[in-house]
Amino acid sequence: MSAPTPAADPVLVARLRADLESVAYTVEAVGELLGPLASAALDREQMIPAQRVTAAAAGPLATLVRLFGLGDAVDIDEAAAALPSLGLDGAAALRLVRQQGPGVVATCDLRPYGEEGRTWWVASDLPELATRAPLSEDHVLGIGGASTTLASWTPRPVVERALDVGTGCGVQALHLGSHARHVTVTDISTRALEFARFNAALNGVEWEVVEGSMLDPVAGQRFGLIVSNPPFVITPRTPDVPLFEYRDGGQAGDTLVADLVRSIGDHLEAGGVAQFLGNWEVVGDTDWRERVRGWVAGTGLDAWIVQRDVQDPAEYAETWSRDGGHHSATTEFATMYAAWLDDFASRGVSAIGFGVITLQRPVGDREPFVDLTEATGPVAAPMGSHVLSGLRARTWLAEHDDDELLAVAWRCADDVVEERHGRPGDDEPAVIQLRQGGGLGRVVRLDTVGAALVSVCDGSLPAGVALSAIAELLGEEADAVRSSALPLLRGLVADGLLV
Ligand SMILES: C[S@@+](CC[C@H](N)C(=O)[O-])C[C@H]1O[C@@H](n2cnc3c(N)ncnc32)[C@H](O)[C@@H]1O
Known part of the structure; x- marks a missing residue:
C-alpha cells in the first residue's frame, strides 16, 4: 500500500x-x-x-x-x-x-x-534507501539526477507564463517561480499533485495545479517556457515489468517523447521555449539524428537537441531493472532484464540515446533551425545561461545570411583557449584546436584558415575582411577561402566560442 x-x-x-x-x-x-x-x-x-x-x-x-x-x-x-x-x-x-x-x-x-x-x-515519497523495500508503482520521486540535470539546462528568461509537465514533487516549478510570473503544473498522478500542493504551500508559492496526461490539461493554452522531465523511460509493455508512474508514460518505445516533441509547439508562444529530457531508440546501424530529426520535421519549431549519452540494450535493461529496488540476484530482476532485451529486439533497437531537447517557436515566418549534436563530456553547471545564449546565437544565425555573418567583427569568448600540439622539437604544431571552458566544453580543430581567422577575432575586424586578407597571404582566391570558412564560423558562433 x-x-x-x-x-x-x-x-x-x-x-x-x-x-x-x-x-x-x-x-x-x-x-x-x-x-x-x-x-x-x-x-x-x-x-x-x-x-x-x-x-x-x-x-x-x-x-x-x-x-x-x-x-x-x-x-x-x-x-x-x-x-x-x-x-x-x-x-x-x-x-x-x-x-x-x-x-x-x-x-x-x-x-x-x-x-x-x-x-x-x-x-516526496521515502526512497527505497529509506524504506529498504521495492517502490510502489505510484511512488512520487524526490529530487534525482534527472531533476537536477533538467534544472541545470533550463534557460531562465523572465516570462509571463511557465508550465511544468509531469511536475511530480514540483522541483522544476520551484525554479520556475524565480523567473515566471504565473506557473502551471500538471501530472497524471493524484499523489504527485498532492505532494506538489504541499511543497508549494511549504515554500510560500502559488501554482495552478491541474491533473491529466501530458499536455491534455492545458489544451488551448500557450506559455513562454515549458519544462518537462517526462516519464521517458522505454519500458516493455508486459506484466513482467512493473509500470512505475514516475518513469513510465504508458506508451511503447520512445513514443511519449516523440509525441511531446510533435505536440508541444501548439502550447508555445512566439519566441517561447520548451526544455525537456528524453530517451530515443537507435534502430540498427542508423544515426540517432535520423529518428529524432523525423520527430521535429513539420513542427515549424527550432530544435537544438544534444545527445549526452548512449547505452546498449543490456546496459539499459540493467539500469531500469535495478531501479525501483530490485536487486540483481532476484528472479524478478532476471525476468525484467529478459523482457527489456526482447522488447528492444522486437524493434531492432541497437542503442538508446539520452539527451536534452530544446525547442523554440520562431518569431515570424523564417525557416526553423535544427541542430542535432552530441556532447558527452562535462558541461557548464548550471547550463541554462549557455542554453539561452546558444538559442539566441542560433536564432541570429537563422535570421542572417552569409554576408551579414561575414560583416560582423567577432570576438573570441573569454572562456576559449587555443591549444597547439606537435612533436617535441618541431617548429610547427601538428594540431591547433580551440577549447571552450564553459558551455558544452567544445574542442574544435582548426585548419590553417581557421587558425588564422580566430587569431584575429578580437572584435575589431569583420570576419569577411579578415578572410580576404588571409586569402591574399595564402595566395588563394578570396571567395573560395570565405566559403570554406563559413561552416566553421557558423559553428563557433552557434556554440558561443565567438561572440
Ligand atoms: C521523472 S518524474 C519527474 C518529476 C519532476 N518533474 C522532476 O523533475 O523530478 C515524471 C513525472 O511524470 C508524471 N507522469 C507520468 N505519466 C504521465 C503522463 N502521462 N502525463 C503527465 N505526467 C505523467 C509522473 O507522475 C512523474 O511525476
Whole structure:
C-alpha cells in the first residue's frame, strides 16, 4: 500500500516552515553536519556514514536529518524538540510522521534543496534507501539526477507564463517561480499533485495545479517556457515489468517523447521555449539524428537537441531493472532484464540515446533551425545561461545570411583557449584546436584558415575582411577561402566560442 501524502493545511504548514527555518534545515547546514565523507557516501546511496554522524550529533538539525532524510526512527522527545511550534500532533496531522514503537518515523522524505544560497524544502515519497523495500508503482520521486540535470539546462528568461509537465514533487516549478510570473503544473498522478500542493504551500508559492496526461490539461493554452522531465523511460509493455508512474508514460518505445516533441509547439508562444529530457531508440546501424530529426520535421519549431549519452540494450535493461529496488540476484530482476532485451529486439533497437531537447517557436515566418549534436563530456553547471545564449546565437544565425555573418567583427569568448600540439622539437604544431571552458566544453580543430581567422577575432575586424586578407597571404582566391570558412564560423558562433 502507498504511504499517505502530506496535507497542505496552511496553518500547520506555516508552523512547519517556522521550525525548519529556526533549525536552519538548509543544504549548507546539512552538508556541514554530515561532512564530505558521509555526503559523498549518500550520493552513492550508502547511508551508514550519515547514520553514524547523525546518531553521534545531538540537536534538532541531526534529528531532522535522521527523521526526514534517512528514514530512521527517532526518539519521541527529540522529534518534538526539533519541531517545537508544529509539535508531533501537528506533524501527524500533516501526515509527515507516525509513531513506531517507542519512537517516531517519517512517512515521507522532506529535505532542503536550493541554488545560489536560497533554500526550498521538498517533500516526496521515502526512497527505497529509506524504506529498504521495492517502490510502489505510484511512488512520487524526490529530487534525482534527472531533476537536477533538467534544472541545470533550463534557460531562465523572465516570462509571463511557465508550465511544468509531469511536475511530480514540483522541483522544476520551484525554479520556475524565480523567473515566471504565473506557473502551471500538471501530472497524471493524484499523489504527485498532492505532494506538489504541499511543497508549494511549504515554500510560500502559488501554482495552478491541474491533473491529466501530458499536455491534455492545458489544451488551448500557450506559455513562454515549458519544462518537462517526462516519464521517458522505454519500458516493455508486459506484466513482467512493473509500470512505475514516475518513469513510465504508458506508451511503447520512445513514443511519449516523440509525441511531446510533435505536440508541444501548439502550447508555445512566439519566441517561447520548451526544455525537456528524453530517451530515443537507435534502430540498427542508423544515426540517432535520423529518428529524432523525423520527430521535429513539420513542427515549424527550432530544435537544438544534444545527445549526452548512449547505452546498449543490456546496459539499459540493467539500469531500469535495478531501479525501483530490485536487486540483481532476484528472479524478478532476471525476468525484467529478459523482457527489456526482447522488447528492444522486437524493434531492432541497437542503442538508446539520452539527451536534452530544446525547442523554440520562431518569431515570424523564417525557416526553423535544427541542430542535432552530441556532447558527452562535462558541461557548464548550471547550463541554462549557455542554453539561452546558444538559442539566441542560433536564432541570429537563422535570421542572417552569409554576408551579414561575414560583416560582423567577432570576438573570441573569454572562456576559449587555443591549444597547439606537435612533436617535441618541431617548429610547427601538428594540431591547433580551440577549447571552450564553459558551455558544452567544445574542442574544435582548426585548419590553417581557421587558425588564422580566430587569431584575429578580437572584435575589431569583420570576419569577411579578415578572410580576404588571409586569402591574399595564402595566395588563394578570396571567395573560395570565405566559403570554406563559413561552416566553421557558423559553428563557433552557434556554440558561443565567438561572440
Ligand atoms: C521523472 S518524474 C519527474 C518529476 C519532476 N518533474 C522532476 O523533475 O523530478 C515524471 C513525472 O511524470 C508524471 N507522469 C507520468 N505519466 C504521465 C503522463 N502521462 N502525463 C503527465 N505526467 C505523467 C509522473 O507522475 C512523474 O511525476
